[in-house]
Amino acid sequence: MLKIAVCDDEKNIRSYLISLIREQNVKCEIAEYASAEEYLSDGAEHDLLFLDIELDGVVMGMNGIGLARQIREREQGRQPVIIFVTGHEKYVYDAFDVDAFQYLVKPIDEQKFAEVFGRAQDKILSEAEQRKKTLAIRHGGANKVIPLDNIYYMESQGHKIMLSTKDGRMEYYARIGELEEELRGYFCRIHKGYLVNLACVDEYSKTEILLTNGDRLPLSKYKYEDFVRAYLRFMQ
Secondary structure (H helix, E strand, C coil): CEEEEEECCCHHHHHHHHHHHHCCCCCEEEEEECCHHHHHHHCCCCCEEEEECCCCCCCCCCCHHHHHHHHHCCCCCCCCEEEEEECCHHHHHHHHHCCCCEEEECCCCHHHHHHHHHHHHHHHHHHHHHHHCEEEEEECCEEEEEEHHHEEEEEEECCEEEEEECCEEEEEECCHHHHHHHCECCEEEEECCEEEEHHHEEEECCCEEEECCCCEEECCCCCHHHHHHHHHHHHC
16 A cells, blocks of 8 residues: 655645545555645655645745755655656756656646656555565574665675675675575676675766765676666666
8 A cells, every 4th residue: 555645735736636646546545734844743654745846834945845855864764756746847957856756747737647656656666576575594593584675785705695784794604696596686796706786876887886875896897788787677
């Protein structure tokens, strides 16, 4: 079930957006908010947020862009897919500064809404499936299950694998070749000793990869073409 929020200071716009969401025949819970302050004080997490850019707020500068920026700066909690709703296209470039998925211009075209909603739903479901993927390891004398999206990369160290995760580093006994086959499609072998999480790639050159946590890993010239193909497939 999708958790959806609609944040707009105009009640008629909120009602209209909610009616359009209902027409998509998707199982969902919908919450509505009249201001950025109301949204933030609720503290709820959402999969999808329809957000008015020209939102009037009690706090100075807390329009839709300001709210989106606060959401993106959170270190914990789910990050929603944000679709901006605006009456003026001049704000569009500001929207993408806060990693907006898309924007809709008022008056809203219902066919465009359905198309954008469908793509947002696909993105949410795809990310949910990714979060379900886990790696089961034996560590410290106990079985441990690690979500794949918590792992930046894996480094082979003899008969052991060093995991670099969002919670730190840990090692366990495994073979990198077997992991390469098991995790194909999500991780890619970029060097004899490295498997990288494709979701954590920020940028790359012919010789190295920069990860979202700032780490840089060597990219073998023999692995370059395979990596590019795997990364493009993953992004699509």
